[in-house]
Amino acid sequence: MAELRIELLGGFRVTLGSRAVPDEAWRRRKPAALVKLLALAPGHRLQREQVMDALWPELDPGAAAANLRKALHHARRALGPDEGARLIASVGELLRLPCEGLRVDVDAFRTAVAGARRTGDLDEYTQAIDLYGEGLLPEDRYEDWVVARGEELRLELLAVLEELAEALRQYEQLREALAAGLGTEPSPETQRLYEEVRAKQASEPELSAELWERVGDLRVLSGDAGGAAKAYGSALEAASTVDAVGLHRKIAGAWLVQHDADRAEPHLEAAEELTADAAERGRLACLRANQAWERGELERAQRFAEDALEVAQSNGDPDDVAAAHEALAVVSHLRGDWRRGMELEIERLAADGDRSAQLARVFDIHHCIGQYHLYGDGLADDVEDYARRTLAIAQQAEAVRAQAFAWCLLGESLLLRAHWEEAAGCLERSCELHDSLGTPTAALPWQRLGELAVCRGTPDDADAFLRRASAIATVSPMAKHLWGRIHATAAFASLERGDPETAAGSVRAAAAAAARYGDCPSCSALLNPMAAEAFAGLGDRDGARAHAEAAAGVAGFFDSSAWRAMAQSAAASAAAADGEPVRAAEHFEAAAELYERAGQPYWAERSRTQAGNAQGTRAS
Structure with a gap:
């Protein structure tokens, strides 16, 4: 009897004996979700009512039961016509996976945790950490039925690490291995987890000022500017012997990342009063430039940025020079x-x-x-x-x-x-x-190579380019400018393969990345029309409409033919989802004309094809 292996940590994968069930077999999300739920359940069994409550909480029992029957049928078919009914058995109102010949990586992780605690063996601790990987079902981490289970596993991992006095050394080994093998650093999430462990934050909430400052630095890396400002504020309160100038400067910077020039002001004033150091004053001048452009004072911003560069070149370090160049770039753009x-x-x-x-x-x-x-x-x-x-x-x-x-x-x-x-x-x-x-x-040239592959009709070739772009985005301080366009291109590739469900998964991944790193509306503009098209393909009217509205908002903020074309394309998909093919065709035609005006012939032709398809739907 072939062993059934189900992997949930780091992503969903199913293997039956030596045969990996292809990703295409799980194009429908609910059959996959059924298998995931059973794999996570105690004893790998659930009552039908439990499954229905998890996957279709908004439906009445009759409709939810009908959906479950369909999901069960497709899940069994994905596992194989001969084996499916055995692998997902139905016993009365109970659904269960096989009692024997089943391996689930979440179970293996918990077994490794128990073994490590029992023996104290470093290799077993390492095995548990390796099994955890990127955590539970990263593609589903914001689904209601995943959130609690994911947090439970994360706390198990944190507890394991806290037991390990050697965890710090392992982190440094990870850092060295990544640097040697990939030329990267651990992800911001890993760095933040490391800081929580090092500080024993869960059991010792009273951190020193230095550790609070380090927590703030790691939160900046992970895109959490609000959390960073709070951590730096805690550092100021924790002791009187800290670098108050640097902390005030960092708090001001965190507020400016959130475009709040007024809340940055008292911290800029405090830092300026406390320091005569030339390099520090240059850093403050750079932040003053940022504050000035937030207030629309571009001449003043230019003067501050030029002063910051001059001071950085004579008294600062390479980071100071880079920050001043960055400020000058922003000011020159805002000045046209x-x-x-x-x-x-x-x-x-x-x-x-x-x-x-x-x-x-x-x-x-x-x-x-x-x-x-x-x-x-x-x-x-x-x-x-x-x-x-x-x-x-x-x-x-x-x-x-x-x-x-x-x-x-x-x-x-x-x-x-x-x-x-x-x-x-x-x-x-x-x-x-x-x-x-x-x-x-x-990451941008790699992402654009992925986009080019899709445009040329070879969407499968895009995957390697997007993986490279993703690796760079993971460690980039400019992550908010990158993830939206990477996930938009992944969605584009899935749509060209005729797979709106996977495309919708990429859209959800983009939303998760935006929540973590922030978002740049201009850099991720393609995401909204791709998202609307994906959700329309799934019959999700609310999802299509939401992204059509978002696309219209971007077009209103950045008034140009290309961005208006994207908004028209998204509106067309929303109309199609609403069952209005005439209106959909009109929007697609409008998008084609705008893309022509913008000098983008591929997108113009694609929109015309979609208009023709919409008219064909009307005729049928």
């Missing part, structure tokens, strides 16, 4: 002079060298700003020429990171204009240059 500002910046970088890893985030900001030019009316037409000019300046200056940026921008422009071969060459060259820098930077 980004292109000239970019050229001047390349010249400045040429004098100092642009290989510093700290400057990677500066060019990530430039990539974000570049989206306005690629998709903006009156700007997109000459992006290709501008990218070529920028590339020539960067090559003359021997500024490698600037060259990588220019190759990517050129590739993006060619991609949007459907010049596939040229776009591929430029994006690949950008990736090569980034690799030569030896740091995990610039």
Whole structure:
């Protein structure tokens, strides 16, 4: 009898003997959810009513029972026509997995935890940690029936780590292994978990000022600016011997990340009163620039940013220099002079060298700003020429990171204009240059290569590119600019494969990433039309409508033909979900015209095809 193996930690996978059940077999979410619920249940058995309450709480018993019968049928079929009924048995009102020949990784994790506690063996502790991986069902972590179970497992892991005096050494080993093997750091979640363990936060809530500050730093890394401000405030309160200047500065920075210039003000004032250190005053000048542009005072912001750069170059460290360059990039964009500002910046970088890893985030900001030019009316037409000019300046200056940026921008422009071969060459060259820098930077060219693969009709080829982009985004301080576009491209690939359910999963993953890291509306603009299309394909009217409204909001904020085209496309999908094919066709036609105006022929043609399909639905 073949062993049934079900993996839930790090993602859902099912293997029967030597045969892995393909992901395509689980395209429907509810049959997969049924198997997951049974695998998590004590004894791997549940009453039908328990399953219905978990998966269809909003339905009356008759409708929920009908849905369960369908889900059970499809789950059994996924496991195999000969084995399905045995593997998911129905005994009266009870559904159960087999008593023998079953292995579930959650059970293995709990067994490893128990063994490690019993023996104290380091290898067994390591085995338990390795089994936990990325946690329970990351693709479903916000489903109601997963949340409590996921938190329970996470607390088990935390308890294990707290028992280990050697946990700190293991973290450093993990860090070294990642650096050696992948050139990355542990994820922000892993770093935060490590900090909780090191501080014994669960059992010793009274942390020292230094540890509260470290907690704040880790929360910044994970995109939790509000939590960071609170942690830094606790550090100020915990002791009088801390670096009050640095903490006030960090609190101000956390508030500015949340666009709250007024709440940053008292902390900026306090820091300025407490310090005469030149480097620290340069850091404060950089934050004053941020505060000024939040208030719309662009001339003042420019002066502060220039002062910050001058002080950083003479008294600061590489991070200070990078932060000042980043501030200048933002100010030049807000003043409508980004292109000239970019050229001047390349010249400045040429004098100092642009290989510093700290400057990677500066060019990530430039990539974000570049989206306005690629998709903006009156700007997109000459992006290709501008990218070529920028590339020539960067090559003359021997500024490698600037060259990588220019190759990517050129590739993006060619991609949007459907010049596939040229776009591929430029994006690949950008990736090569980034690799030569030896740091995990610039997810954008990898993501665009994935998008290019889908546009060329080979969506399966996108997966490898998106995995590379995801690895970079995981450790990037610019994560909020990256995850939305990565998940949007993954959804796009699934839709082109005819798989709206997997596409919807990518949309949900994007929402989870946005909750954790924040979101950039311009960088993730493609997500809303892809999301609306995915939910329409599943008959989810509310989901399609919500993303159509979100797309309209982005188009209202960034007024251009391309963003309006995305809003029209999303509105078309919402109309299709509402059963209104005439209105759907009209919106798709409007999207096609706007994409034509924006100079994006692939998307124009795709929208026309969708309009024709909608009209065909009407005819039938």
